Amino acid sequence: MTYPSTARIFEVGARDGLQNEKQIVPTDIKVELIERLVDAGVTAIEAGSFVSPKWVPQMADTADVMQKISRKSGVSYGVLTPNMKGYEGAVATKANEILIFSAASEAFNQKNINCSIAESLERFEPVVEAAKNDGIRFKASVSCALGSPFDEEISPTTVAEVAKKLYGMGAYEISIADTIGVGTPIQTQKVLEAVANVIPLDAIGVHFHDTYGQGTANIFAALQMGINKIDSSVAGLGGCPYAPGATGNVATEDVVYMLNGMGIDCGIDLKKLVKTAWFISDYLGRPPVSSVAKALKDKLD
Ligand code: HMG
Numbered sequence: 001m002t003y004p005s006t007a008r009i010f011e012v013g014a015r016d017g018l019q020n021e022k023q024i025v026p027t028d029i030k031v032e033l034i035e036r037l038v039d040a041g042v043t044a045i046e047a048g049s050f051v052s053p054k055w056v057p058q059m060a061d062t063a064d065v066m067q068k069i070s071r072k073s074g075v076s077y078g079v080l081t082p083n084m085k086g087y088e089g090a091v092a093t094k095a096n097e098i099l100i101f102s103a104a105s106e107a108f109n110q111k112n113i114n115c116s117i118a119e120s121l122e123r124f125e126p127v128v129e130a131a132k133n134d135g136i137r138f139k140a141s142v143s144c145a146l147g148s149p150f151d152e153e154i155s156p157t158t159v160a161e162v163a164k165k166l167y168g169m170g171a172y173e174i175s176i177a178d179t180i181g182v183g184t185p186i187q188t189q190k191v192l193e194a195v196a197n198v199i200p201l202d203a204i205g206v207h208f209h210d211t212y213g214q215g216t217a218n219i220f221a222a223l224q225m226g227i228n229k230i231d232s233s234v235a236g237l238g239g240c241p242y243a244p245g246a247t248g249n250v251a252t253e254d255v256v257y258m259l260n261g262m263g264i265d266c267g268i269d270l271k272k273l274v275k276t277a278w279f280i281s282d283y284l285g286r287p288p289v290s291s292v293a294k295a296l297k298d299k300l301d
């Protein structure tokens with residue numbers, strides 16, 4: 001078995017993670033979180049989202065966050081944009097990339113962005129056109145790719161169809177997302193095989209939640225297929241406000257520990273990352289869910 005020699009982590013804690021916190025985290029803490037992550041070696045980061053503050057009040061200060069962070073060259077600071085209004089926010093704050101998203105579940109799309117799968121793709125057309133004109137690259141997510149919170153079967157064919165459309169629209173990467181964290185490794189491979197039949201392998205990314213503790217096992221399954229673009233969240237922050245029962249994203253520390261053990265280089269300093277996991281967790285008043293962050297807590301000096 002051969003594995004990729006490198007992997008790219010796309011750190012989503014500051015958006016996908018903090019959007020799910022009951023408390024609104026102050027701007028300065030978000031800025032420090034992002035800067036610490038970059039200092040630990042993260043080169044691609046989701047810094048916030050320009051969405052309706054009525055829907056997701058936790059992200060209402062994204063413009064301030066984007067303005068306050070000291071940017072490091074070579075690092076891509078991305079924001080999630082559901083529509084043109086969001087896109088304008090991304091441009092005004094000089095985001096390096098934007099994230100668009102749809103889902104393989106009709107019910108989830110309705111709850112998340114108030115429209116069907118087909119409408120969501122149509123809604124992104126103007127955003128995509130503007131991004132292409134402005135030379136801003138975009139990544140796209142397919143949520144609920146391994147299961148839905150709304151009692152419906154998700155077929156790999158549906159996931160592949162949505163992925164193909166988003167890739168056809170020009171996304172540089174399609175992130176296949178197990179939004180509710182129910183998937184298992186062989187199922188993951190079946191879904192990724194369906195997607196790999198319709199878009200290039202190097203345009204496929206993965207995004208797992210750890211609800212059933214399968215996050216790193218599923219990433220291992222993806223690595224076996226040569227897929228090395230991984231979304232993860234420091235301290236395992238996250239969940240999804242529109243996916244009842246979903247817990248956090250797979251923790252970046254757990255992923256980096258596994259990659260280190262496999263000799264796969266992702267450029268991240270594990271100790272600095274674990275210190276960052278404790279920084280945000282201490283602020284939130286609870287320990288990180290990551291086993292690695294807990295195991296390394298007293299071994300950081
Ligand atoms: P709507 O209510 O259908 O849209 O929401 P609307 O156009 O009627 O707008 C309603 C209000 O929102 C208006 O304000 C707009 O101006 C405002 P009002 O006139 O009532 O005062 N508005 C905005 N404000 C700021 N920024 C904007 C914006 N757009 C409209 N961009 C909408 C539709 C898409 C806006 C709403 O449903 C929304 O914001 N949804 C976002 C929900 C969200 O962020 N979900 C999480 C992201 S997806 C995810 O987490 C999954 C993923 O991480 C993968 C995984 O984890 O598995 C990607």
Ligand code: MG
Pocket residue numbers: 016179207208209238239249
């Ligand atoms: Mg997520």
